[in-house]
Amino acid sequence: MAGLAFAVIAGLPLIAATSITAANAADNGVPSRALIILTSPSLQTQGMAMVLGNAMQAGGTPVNVLLCDKAGDLALANMQSPPLKPKNATPEQLMAKLIDGGASVSVCALYLPNSDHAKTDLRTGIDVATPPEMAALMTQAGSRVFSF
Structure with a gap:
């Protein structure tokens, strides 16, 4: 004993x-998980948020992206921004790379009801977030929230 x-x-x-x-x-x-909340209409800010998301993902951090307000337009299938230097990639292309790598990308729950768009207008792989889902991600132990 x-x-x-x-x-x-x-x-x-x-x-x-x-x-x-x-x-x-x-x-x-x-962080055990990163949540990027993107609201900026600025093309460079949108691009940098996606670049940083891809860098976090490459480092092994699971990434979630929440697109709100004018940044929600990135989720639209017909949206095509001009490419940004030095890689000549658009924010949409960088976001697609995130999704291909396993990131979850959603538009805010308020985006579609306050626009002329429907869920069918969203790119493949992009969902509509719910407030409880996002609140849980924001408060999850080890989660880091980044806002752009």
Whole structure:
């Protein structure tokens, strides 16, 4: 019995160290999930948000993108922005790369009802977000929210 007690007590530092390591990872800027909220109508801001999303995804961070207000237009199948230098890629192309890599992209729940567009106008792979879903992502432990 004493051996069992010693084994349990000896294992406590390992359990505590594992918990601290996980907490430190989140505290040290290593999110377990990134949520990018994009509202800017600026082409360069939209492009940079997608570039950063792709960089986070390449680093192993799962990415969700929420497109609101004028940025919601990126979700429209007929939207085509001019390409941005230096890669000559549009925000839509960069967003498609995110989706191909496993990112979830949605328009705000308010976007379609306050526009002349319907869900059928959205690009393939883009959904309509719900407030409870987005609130859960925003408050999930280890989630980082980035707003552009």
